[in-house]
Amino acid sequence: MEDDQPCEEELKLVAEIKEMKARIRTARKEAADADYVTETENLPPLGRLKFKVRKELHGHLAKLTDLHWGKNSDTLVTAGQDGKLFVWDVYKCMKQNAVFLNTAWVMAVSFSPDNTRVASGGLDNILSIHNLEEPEGGTPIELSGHDGYIASIRFTDASHCVTSSGDKSCALWDLQAGKIVHQFLGHENDVNALALASHSQHFASASSDKTAKLWDLREQHCRATYWGHELDVNGVDYFPQCDYAFATSSDDGSCRMWDIRADQMLANLGDDFIQCGSTCVAVSRSGRLVMAGYDDYNCHVWDLLLEERIGIMLGHDNRISCIGSQWIAVATGAWDNNSFIWTAK
Amino acid sequence: MSKLADALAVQRCMVEQLRVEAGLNRLSVSQTVAELIKYCEDRSADDMLINGFTKQTENPFKEKGGCVAL
Numbered sequence: 001m002e003d004d005q006p007c008e009e010e011l012k013l014v015a016e017i018k019e020m021k022a023r024i025r026t027a028r029k030e031a032a033d034a035d036y037v038t039e040t041e042n043l044p045p046l047g048r049l050k051f052k053v054r055k056e057l058h059g060h061l062a063k064l065t066d067l068h069w070g071k072n073s074d075t076l077v078t079a080g081q082d083g084k085l086f087v088w089d090v091y092k093c094m095k096q097n098a099v100f101l102n103t104a105w106v107m108a109v110s111f112s113p114d115n116t117r118v119a120s121g122g123l124d125n126i127l128s129i130h131n132l133e134e135p136e137g138g139t140p141i142e143l144s145g146h147d148g149y150i151a152s153i154r155f156t157d158a159s160h161c162v163t164s165s166g167d168k169s170c171a172l173w174d175l176q177a178g179k180i181v182h183q184f185l186g187h188e189n190d191v192n193a194l195a196l197a198s199h200s201q202h203f204a205s206a207s208s209d210k211t212a213k214l215w216d217l218r219e220q221h222c223r224a225t226y227w228g229h230e231l232d233v234n235g236v237d238y239f240p241q242c243d244y245a246f247a248t249s250s251d252d253g254s255c256r257m258w259d260i261r262a263d264q265m266l267a268n269l270g271d272d273f274i275q276c277g278s279t280c281v282a283v284s285r286s287g288r289l290v291m292a293g294y295d296d297y298n299c300h301v302w303d304l305l306l307e308e309r310i311g312i313m314l315g316h317d318n319r320i321s322c323i324g325s326q327w328i329a330v331a332t333g334a335w336d337n338n339s340f341i342w343t344a345k
Numbered sequence: 346m347s348k349l350a351d352a353l354a355v356q357r358c359m360v361e362q363l364r365v366e367a368g369l370n371r372l373s374v375s376q377t378v379a380e381l382i383k384y385c386e387d388r389s390a391d392d393m394l395i396n397g398f399t400k401q402t403e404n405p406f407k408e409k410g411g412c413v414a415l
Contacts, residue, residue, distance in 0.1 A: 013356040020363035027371060034375035046395060054406035091405055186362060224366055244381055261372040286392035288385040305385060328393040329406060343406050344397040
């Protein structure tokens, strides 16, 4: 017979959890000796920005689910639910390489640091590594370990990857050993996205448990949990080239910026004009701009410091699923089967 | 009983994790925002998504060529 009454220890632990969270909230409030809006309000506004589609990458026959810029920003890899990865020369607008996957349900793709390989994963729960120096990616190395779908992948170095999964965990893989060497546990629901800090010493994750978490790769533990989003968090991107902050996107329609060193949310990018969820987010080279994709087929451009919506990227015919920013351009992918490259006008 | 033991183990982990997170060294928002603003300002001249290109010939994504003879 099951005992539904919580036991004494459980009650004690529940109370301790509540007390610890209150302690964190207090500590964050104590660090908030200034108000973000007041500190930034005198900055000169950027004015309205116009972005134009410069390249249209047609080729996928189904929804795009992920993309990743190459190291020199002249190539892009896209993943579509036609079961294909395409590596594009973005200037010539041509496919350099095509990989035909063993599964159509790919959700994540990433270049290796030297761009000779791409990793993919999806509903098959398998991390696949493809060699771009062989025709059509060669025979993939297929690594099992996750108990749920793979939502996001990034290489931390030539022989290690971090993944996020529908099994609620993130994992650090040793690709030479062919297995997971550390599991990052703590999220209470699917982990939809991850972003790596530029020095690869920590990474941030976005989850359907409505939180983002910061993970230390060297010490292999969770450093912080960020509460605030009201629905699933599904996109994350770091402030460029430093570890000051990262941005998230959420089904609640907002994007938020989280300050790592003050350990709290600073910017909340949302307004009444946007009546749908945000699906993906990217931060520009200076950190000033946040580009986010939404369910209503648009991307919006935000001034992160003034928390103002200052541009709209119109062009896709369906939900934006992925976005990536580099020095001079933004790449978007959508459920209209296309990827576009945008620059400022 | 093991279901209860599992649930308790998870909650004990949560308490330990929250203890670690509560003990973080936090910088003040005034300091971090000032540094964020400086960071953005120092790099804004190089951010082509803000400034665009001085000349479109510098834009490697710009369509080449001018008129097409019909």
